[in-house]
Structure formats: C-alpha cells, structure tokens
Amino acid sequence: MDFDWKAKLTSRKFWAAVAAFVSALLVFFNVDTESMERIVALIGAFGSLIAYTIAEGLVDVARAENSVVFYPEEEPPEDE
Numbered sequence: 326m327d328f329d330w331k332a333k334l335t336s337r338k339f340w341a342a343v344a345a346f347v348s349a350l351l352v353f354f355n356v357d358t359e360s361m362e363r364i365v366a367l368i369g370a371f372g373s374l375i376a377y378t379i380a381e382g383l384v385d386v387a388r389a390e391n392s393v394v395f396y397p398e399e400e401p402p403e404d405e
Contacts (some may be wrong), residue, residue: 335379340372 328335333339351361 331379331383334372335376337372337376339367340376343372344368 347368348361348365351364356364
C-alpha cells in the first residue's frame, strides 16, 4: 500500500483530525483549558506551516517542469 504523505500533510481535514484527537486526549487527562488552547493553536500553526511549505515546493516543481522561455521585444533564437 502506497501512502501519500504530501497529500495528507497538506490536507486541512487531516490537521483538523489531529487537533480533535489531541483535544480529546487533553480532556481525558484533565488538562486545564488554557493549556489545551495553546496546544491546539500550536498544532494549527504547525499544520499551516507544513502545508504551505509543501504546496510551495509543488508549485516550484510544476513551474520548473513547465517553464517557458519568454524573449520580450526580440525574436527568439532560431534552432540550429
């Protein structure tokens, strides 16, 4: 079975599930509300950072694979 980590780490549903799971654990272990809020905020920030980094990498790869050379105001060189 092939697991696509890029897709999972960039998924908002995945990070919402992680935050919900951790929140449930924190409630179970009777952690105070202020600590829970900070931990869930940290998970959201981390998820956003990971998703942004991977998405930018994918955009850069797509741009490099589909690069088009533009020659403004002049004729492109002829192929020999």
